[in-house]
Amino acid sequence: MLPEAAQQVDLLLECRWLLPMTDDQPSLEWQGVAIDKGLIVGYWPLEEARQRVMPDRVHALHQHAVIPGLVNAHNHAGMSLLRGYADDLPLMSWLNDHIWPAEARFMRGDFVADGTRLAMAEMIRSGTTTFSDMYLAPEDVVDSIAEFGMRAQLCTPLIDFDIPWSRNFTHGLEKTRALTDQIRPFPALSLAFGPHAPYTVSDESLTLLARAQQALGLPIQMHVHETADEVNQGVTAAGIRPIERLHRAGLLGPGFQAVHMTQLTESDMALVKSTGTSVIHCPQSNLKLASGMCPVKVLLDQGIPVALGTDGACSNNDLDMFDEMKTAALLAKGHSGNAQALPAMDALAMATREGARALGLGDITGQIKTGYAADITAVDLQALNTVPVHHPESALVYAVNSRQVSHVMVAGKLLLEHGQLTGIDEKALLDTVAQRLSEMTTEYTQ
Amino acid sequence: MLPEAAQQVDLLLECRWLLPMTDDQPSLEWQGVAIDKGLIVGYWPLEEARQRVMPDRVHALHQHAVIPGLVNAHNHAGMSLLRGYADDLPLMSWLNDHIWPAEARFMRGDFVADGTRLAMAEMIRSGTTTFSDMYLAPEDVVDSIAEFGMRAQLCTPLIDFDIPWSRNFTHGLEKTRALTDQIRPFPALSLAFGPHAPYTVSDESLTLLARAQQALGLPIQMHVHETADEVNQGVTAAGIRPIERLHRAGLLGPGFQAVHMTQLTESDMALVKSTGTSVIHCPQSNLKLASGMCPVKVLLDQGIPVALGTDGACSNNDLDMFDEMKTAALLAKGHSGNAQALPAMDALAMATREGARALGLGDITGQIKTGYAADITAVDLQALNTVPVHHPESALVYAVNSRQVSHVMVAGKLLLEHGQLTGIDEKALLDTVAQRLSEMTTEYTQ
Known part of the structure; x- marks a missing residue:
């Protein structure tokens, strides 16, 4: 050649x-x-x-x-401004009593953009080149991502109720469609649907999502089976496990990225395997929120693809993929009781090649290979x-x-x-963060 | 005042x-x-x-x-030269087939001293001021520790069989006695007995140890209940659980530092609590060797003192107490299923005040306090x-x-x-490590 x-x-x-x-x-x-x-x-x-x-x-x-370059397959980049804002709390209290109220008060587009810039600077500094983002103002971060030069999958935040980004699920789908035009000029950006979780998306919305996916051909990234409570409540409400509900809606497949997945039966895993669904493992977030532990060794033994993500800075609290690889490799051993589980090379694969594949970028990035x-x-x-x-x-x-x-x-x-x-004024960025902290502190102590 | x-x-x-x-x-x-x-x-x-x-x-x-300054309450500092030498293996195969043979071949006094110098440089760089060491040539590291200026507890390696340091347990006790004279001029150094583990120390040796402890008044640091196999084999051999065996030998008490402790029944914990024994938690090592998980939240709820250690660089593979604090805080939540377990301030206490107390240095270091x-x-x-x-x-x-x-x-x-x-030539130290690696590589590829 x-x-x-x-x-x-x-x-x-x-x-x-x-x-x-x-x-x-x-x-x-x-x-x-x-x-x-x-x-x-x-x-x-x-x-x-x-x-x-x-x-x-x-x-x-x-x-x-x-x-x-490392692939951080699950993040909420704008949340970096809320890093350490509320710790040592379980998922539902953390979300309902702290994070969601804080987001409703502070997370306008300009806040989100500044948080995303902070997150990207941290990620670049620690070796990440590609990330998946799921946050409240995707259209406000497109320019910053392009300016910083990272590769990213933007997941639009789809949820049944009123959030800063959208009035309801349908409105979110409409805005997702509009975003496909906005990102077209940027070859390093891709778009995905980001339905929040089975417990915040109705059957009707899942049907709308399946139709939109057929029309637009985008991947889907969703929090699935993050906690036992979620699964139990899902079973009570629908009579079937949440992942089965997603399957019946026609959503699982190679374009589906299931984040967390700490609660998995044999039949759940068979469904994941047969549909070619990817799992995105966030070990530090799962530990910090006591959500449960993803059975990584079992998934890998079955040939199910597993990528790695930090989750947002509120539930980690850094965006360091080296830290995350170590935790993944150690926890896989501790959780399975097998010190040979997830050897170093497999942990590296999870943070590179398998991350790229899960995001649908497996032919572009994640390996050092001709072309x-x-x-x-x-x-x-x-x-x-x-x-x-x-x-x-x-x-x-x-x-x-x-x-x-x-x-x-x-x-x-x-x-x-x-x-x-290179090309980022770190001091100016830190000054901006200090200014944002001061705005938040003033507001939440009033 | x-x-x-x-x-x-x-x-x-x-x-x-x-x-x-x-x-x-x-x-x-x-x-x-x-x-x-x-x-x-x-x-x-x-x-x-x-x-x-x-x-x-x-x-x-x-x-x-x-x-x-952080207190690393369990380390085998000289092992830093074997960092990453054998990974992704269970404890017994790791020890018997890899670490012990490598130690027998390489770990002469000068090797141990160089490994300890590397370990101390890494620990100082990452904020540790006090460490406990348990390795094969304590008399060869005294001068280096004094030169580097760290505070340290040296645990003498006591074991029933022939090791590079001693012919047998009795010989180790004699050499421990000799070391009390050697360290006397160094106020930042203290000495402890370091019997390896219940499965490598006979009842007769435990009796000798109890007598020596009464004579010398030194603390004891020992690997205890590191794995389920250890406990099961101990019960089979002695008819009682290993920690009960140590208690009957008269060893448990405020001067006893029980390292690992991943396998604990209610009655084990009652024994620990009633005797004032300290637990030293090494979460990354326990995960990496799939040894089990120490029930930290239960111990703390019962008022049992818990300190934190990295263990040696072979089973971690760094000596970073910030990394260890994060793992401890996250794992306590994940293992107990309670996101409120081990909040940040308690993890910091474990790595400072409680570490100092476990090593018998609670009136000297581990807090910022007058005097x-x-x-x-x-x-x-x-x-x-x-x-x-x-x-x-x-x-x-x-x-x-x-x-x-x-x-x-x-x-x-x-x-x-x-x-x-300050006062350490980092480049010269890295050159020495490269030379030691070259010696090992030459030898083990022959």
């Missing part, structure tokens, strides 16, 4: 370790990754790469592990908490601190270089 | 937030902490502090939370992942990245200043 003469490319990454995260590739040492026009050209042993390509620019990542977007994260492993490096995947999952992320690029564009955000 | 005229002191810390972690003090804003001759003089609202004391030096920590050693950690909360700060304890436990630790002091001496280790 490649010419005998050296090929002109934009960039060569000289990598101490390379973890391409393709389906069957292990970690490699001393590789050169060539990038041109935002795409990955290929990778070869470093000496060979130096012969094959003539790069305009070289990044010497000589003590770094290079991985696909894929150059969405790449480099991590400096020469640090007190990661040496000696016996195995790079172990260092990345079990020991790395996300501040070791040194370079992050999306579609070949550097968003982080030597640990510094 | 203080004179009307301003008192001359070595240092004044100007703190945006102060969390003294005394038994009943909440977090405070804008305080001044005065330090003199290695001890805490007191703290007052900042303006008052500026009137009361005349410091030689001021640290302006105007966007920082100031807390007692206590100035063992203090400052954390810069003005970061993308911790703003806005609605509540500092929430930021510290749920969102902080340990690289935000900016200042660390032990007995008033700065070991970390503006994120840089």
